[in-house]
Amino acid sequence: MQFTSEQRLDDGVREREFTLGDIPGTLWTPASAAPVPLILMAHNNGLPKADPRLMARARRTAAYGYAVATIDAPGCGERPRSAADEQARADLRRAMQAGEPVDEIFESLIGPLVEKAVPDWRTALDALLELPEIGGPVGYSGGWAALGIRLAVVEPRIVAASFFAGGYVPRAQREEARQISIPLLFLLQWDDEGNPRQRALDLFDAFGSKEKTLHANLGGHTGTPWFELEDGCRFLDRHLK
Amino acid sequence: MQFTSEQRLDDGVREREFTLGDIPGTLWTPASAAPVPLILMAHNNGLPKADPRLMARARRTAAYGYAVATIDAPGCGERPRSAADEQARADLRRAMQAGEPVDEIFESLIGPLVEKAVPDWRTALDALLELPEIGGPVGYSGGWAALGIRLAVVEPRIVAASFFAGGYVPRAQREEARQISIPLLFLLQWDDEGNPRQRALDLFDAFGSKEKTLHANLGGHTGTPWFELEDGCRFLDRHLK
Numbered sequence: 001m002q003f004t005s006e007q008r009l010d011d012g013v014r015e016r017e018f019t020l021g022d023i024p025g026t027l028w029t030p031a032s033a034a035p036v037p038l039i040l041m042a043h044n045n046g047l048p049k050a051d052p053r054l055m056a057r058a059r060r061t062a063a064y065g066y067a068v069a070t071i072d073a074p075g076c077g078e079r080p081r082s083a084a085d086e087q088a089r090a091d092l093r094r095a096m097q098a099g100e101p102v103d104e105i106f107e108s109l110i111g112p113l114v115e116k117a118v119p120d121w122r123t124a125l126d127a128l129l130e131l132p133e134i135g136g137p138v139g140y141s142g143g144w145a146a147l148g149i150r151l152a153v154v155e156p157r158i159v160a161a162s163f164f165a166g167g168y169v170p171r172a173q174r175e176e177a178r179q180i181s182i183p184l185l186f187l188l189q190w191d192d193e194g195n196p197r198q199r200a201l202d203l204f205d206a207f208g209s210k211e212k213t214l215h216a217n218l219g220g221h222t223g224t225p226w227f228e229l230e231d232g233c234r235f236l237d238r239h240l241k
Numbered sequence: 242m243q244f245t246s247e248q249r250l251d252d253g254v255r256e257r258e259f260t261l262g263d264i265p266g267t268l269w270t271p272a273s274a275a276p277v278p279l280i281l282m283a284h285n286n287g288l289p290k291a292d293p294r295l296m297a298r299a300r301r302t303a304a305y306g307y308a309v310a311t312i313d314a315p316g317c318g319e320r321p322r323s324a325a326d327e328q329a330r331a332d333l334r335r336a337m338q339a340g341e342p343v344d345e346i347f348e349s350l351i352g353p354l355v356e357k358a359v360p361d362w363r364t365a366l367d368a369l370l371e372l373p374e375i376g377g378p379v380g381y382s383g384g385w386a387a388l389g390i391r392l393a394v395v396e397p398r399i400v401a402a403s404f405f406a407g408g409y410v411p412r413a414q415r416e417e418a419r420q421i422s423i424p425l426l427f428l429l430q431w432d433d434e435g436n437p438r439q440r441a442l443d444l445f446d447a448f449g450s451k452e453k454t455l456h457a458n459l460g461g462h463t464g465t466p467w468f469e470l471e472d473g474c475r476f477l478d479r480h481l482k
Contacts, residue, residue, distance in 0.1 A: 190446075190455075201442070204457070205431070211466070214431075214457035216445070225452070227479065231472065238468065 001127040003027075013062045020127050023120050024078060025049065025071035027128070028062035035135025037240040038067045038128055040121065040151070040158070042142040044167040046085075046113060048077030053222075054143070057229060061141065064233040065241075067134045071124050073117030073147075085109065102194075106168035114146045114170060121151060129157075137240045141232060145203075149173040152180050160184070160239035162232050165200035166192045166221050177206040184209045185235040188216040189223055242368040244268075254303040261368050264361050265319060266290065266312035268369070269303035276376025278481040279308045279369055281362065281392070281399070283383040285408040287326075287354060289318030294463075295384070298470060302382065305474040306482075308375045312365050314358030314388075326350065343435075347409035355387045355411060362392060370398075378481045382473060386444075390414040393421045401425070401480035403473050406441035407433045407462050418447040425453040426476040428469060433462045 005017040012031030017024070026049050030036060039061055043054045049070045058068040072079045081089075088109035095102045128134055137159040140148045145163035152161050153176050162185040169177075186204050190197065204214045213235070217225055246258040253272030258265070267290050271277060280302055284295045290311040299309040313320045322330075329350035336343050369375055378400040381389045386404035393402050394417050403426040410418075427445050431438065445455050454476070458466055 210459060212459050213466075214455065216455040216457070218451060218453050225454075227475075234468075 001131075009059060011059075011063045013059055015059070020071075020124055022079075023071050023073075023124060025069060025124055026058070027131075028058050028068040029133050030062050030065050030067070032065060035133060036065055036067050037136040037139065037236070038069060038125075038134045039139045039141050039236065040125065041068050041070045041140075042073075042117075042121070042144040042147050043070070044143040044145075044164075045110060046076040046081075047143075048072060050077070057141075060229055061233060061236075064230075066139075066233075066236065067128070067131075069124060069128050071120060073113070073120045075113055075116060085113070096194075103168075107170055110146055110168050111170040111172060114150050114173065117147050118150050118154065121147070122155060125155070125157065139236050139240050141236065143167060145169055146173045149177050149180065152182055158182065160236060162187065162235060164224070165189070165203065166195045168195075169199075169203060174203055174206065177203055178208045180208050182209060183211040183235075183239050184213070185232060186212065186214045187224065187228060187232070188214060189221055190216050190218050192221045195221065242372075250300060252300075252304045254300055256300070261312075261365055263320075264312050264314075264365060266310060266365055267299070268372075269299050269309040270374050271303050271306050271308070273306060276374060277306055277308050278377040278380065278477070279310060279366075279375045280380045280382050280477065281366065282309050282311045282381075283314075283358075283362070283385040283388050284311070285384040285386075285405075286351060287317040287322075288384075289313060291318070298382075301470055302474060302477075305471075305477075307380075307474075307477065308369070308372075310365060310369050312361060314354070314361045316354055316357060326354070344409075348411055351387055351409050352411040352413060355391050355414065358388050359391050359395065362388070363396060366396070366398065380477050380481050382477065384408060386410055387414045390418050390421065393423055399423065401477060403428065403476060405465070406430070406444065407436045409436075410440075410444060415444055415447065418444055419449045421449050423450060424476075424480050425450045426473060427453065427455045428465065428473070429455060429457040430462055430464055431457050431459050436462065 001020045003016045003018045014029045016027045049072050062068045075081050075085045092105045138157045140161040143164045146169045148163050160183045165188040188200050242261045244257045244259050255270050257268045284292050290313050303309045316322050316326050333346045379398045381402040384405040387410045389404050401424045406429040429441050
């Protein structure tokens with residue numbers, strides 16, 4: 001893991017870009033000298049790690065006392081897209097503009113994206129846990145629920161997870177949601193355009209966890225109220241601190 | 242308003258029984274000397290104000306910095322029940338044991354109970370707001386969602402409300418839920434026996450409030466996790482402090 005840039009933010013949080021082989025990533029750590037738990041934070045559907053909403057969430061979560069890491073997985077953010085990905089994204093745009101069904105296109109785009117992302121996230125996790133400033137258990141908190149589900153199933157080091165319901169979850173992940181047993185917080189925007197409410201409620205119902213909480217707020221996809229960020233940090237506190 | 246008994250609890254909370262005409266009530270106030278906002282807290286379906294779960298919630302909420310008041314409304318707790326009430330309750334027990342539909346019986350029991358409760362709650366509110374230790378806005382937090390809905394519609398002094406979904410809400414209150422515009426927190430137990438989940442989700446959908454949040458947790462009617470009490474207090478803090 002090579003750190004390529006560093007800046008200190010107003011609240012004492014250190015923000016560092018890194019590369020790990022061909023994986024680009026960002027790590028936020030709080031001012032605290034003691035080792036802190038690690039939160040993996042992924043944005044949905046290939047959005048870049050530099051997305052402003054992800055950056056804002058990561059910085060606040062770090063200021064709350066966590067190390068937060070994100071990467072651009074294959075086909076995500078600044079990493080090259082396959083021809084198949086480009087085709088699926090073009091199909092998706094066209095179908096959306098035409099008001100046609102998009103499930104099968106999402107399935108062909110997001111399914112492989114999740115599969116290809118998991119090994120890189122686990123490689124990053126291995127490297128991050130060797131840093132002296134990171135210690136203790138690992139959580140997942142992210143807009144990319146499908147990736148979080150897959151990681152929570154295959155990665156025993158993740159002990160709690162918070163997912164945002166607003167994104168396409170492939171059938172494979174909807175199925176393996178039943179295998180998840182860690183505590184979950186599931187965040188739903190009640191009127192999320194393009195993400196059917198009933199499908200999100202069915203997914204919440206499917207999670208195998210004994211401790212799972214749904215927070216639903218009025219409003220559209222990007223309208224999650226600010227207090228949910230703090231609620232999310234308290235959820236992590238209950239399970240990681 | 243006459244105080245008839247007083248005890249000081251371990252956390253400095255003062256618990257006082259009172260009577261107001263023929264209305265018996267309990268008031269919890271925190272150790273703080275400054276006037277604090279008031280929370281009206283009602284238990285469901287005529288359960289007594291001395292119910293242990295209500296007492297525990299009230300004490301914790303008072304320790305958090307609120308005055309909390311509850312009363313036994315007509316037909317509730319220690320107050321006499323009408324012959325019609327007794328008949329409805331007997332019908333309800335018999336129908337439940339026989340596994341028969343109970344909606345119409347609940348309708349005939351809870352509908353009038355809500356109607357008769359509202360004037361006494363408003364009388365209590367008038368008297369409570371004259372106490373020097375109470376100041377500022379008023380919230381409602383209660384297991385009795387139907388009463389809370391009715392009060393929120395008719396009582397402009399209530400500025401935020403938290404309802405528990407686990408209880409029969411008469412058709413009249415399901416309808417007037419659309420008139421509510423104050424911020425709401427709605428608490429649902431995902432597997433609440435005897436309280437259909439879809440009906441609760443429909444009620445959440447119906448509330449007219451622009452700011453409304455649903456918290457759903459796995460488990461049955463009495464399984465609400467402890468952290469929801471703290472989440473509830475933080476919700477009140479956002480709107481009453």
